[in-house]
Amino acid sequence: MTTPTAFTSVSALIRRETSMVYDEGKEYLVEARLAPLAAAKGLTLEAYVARLAFEPDERRKVIDALTINETSWFRDHTPYQAFTDEILPTLLERRSTTRKLRIWSAACSSGQEAYSIAMLLDQHLPAGWEYEIVATDIATTMLERVKAGRYSQVEVNRGLPATSLVRYFTRVGREWEIAERLRQRITVRHLNLAAPYVGLGTFDMIWLRNVLIYFDAPTKQDILRRMLPMLALDGYLLLGSTETTLDLPEDLAAAWRREPIGRVQVHRRAGAPPPSTAPAVSTTPLTMTGA
Ligand SMILES: C[S@@+](CC[C@H](N)C(=O)[O-])C[C@H]1O[C@@H](n2cnc3c(N)ncnc32)[C@H](O)[C@@H]1O
Structure with a gap:
């Protein structure tokens, strides 16, 4: 059993290094996920936790083990329906000069989100267009998985249409490997969302889904504030279905405008062109008329 001291120490470590909140009541999870790491070192859980302060590699393993992937x-x-029905056609018009799209899958886990977007772009982007999907996460084991682009049968059974399996995957032993041409479009980077975003450039679309739920309110606000300059003025931010900007302080809530597309609420920067505006070629801010 995890002692209260060991749990407090792990919870503080996770908070410090990832900003994720591991409150009381999660002792079972810490124990279940760290026990194998302690056993691999021949240590009790308490002894293992006590050594973490001196062992960065083990700390990384603990972070990987405790992220929810x-x-x-x-x-x-x-969200994917909204992407193909409305967001992508709009971006195609607005980027008709550069013919390039940059999309960020922030908190990409094992890559299903990034590769799902890549499949849609592969099917819907006209010839001559380029795209880059930057996939980031704090868990290094997840990033290795994105790079490898290999998935188990159980994983491909979760939401992947049979036609896409046939079209984009090759069987390799007991796994399925995604096509090289999609893998080439994904740039994988280690990134802590709670730390500065350096050298990423700006994006036409950011998928920040199912990760804000793990943070406290100040961290969530800080992330959403720092996301603003990461997005092109006419770009789109997508959050998870249970995540919202409704609980933000007034100034930040005003900086993100909510816009319904089909059954999804997307978020756009204040000053982004309203949905009905004829697309302009440049990304110069348009004068807002009542949006
Ligand atoms: C539940 S998964 C969401 C995956 C994907 N976005 C989706 O919606 O299916 C949450 C991911 O957030 C990552 N994560 C947690 N804290 C993070 C942080 N501080 N910075 C970056 N990624 C983080 C975890 O490693 C995990 O892969």
């Missing part, structure tokens, strides 16, 4: 292909479906 739940994900699936085309998760929740409706």
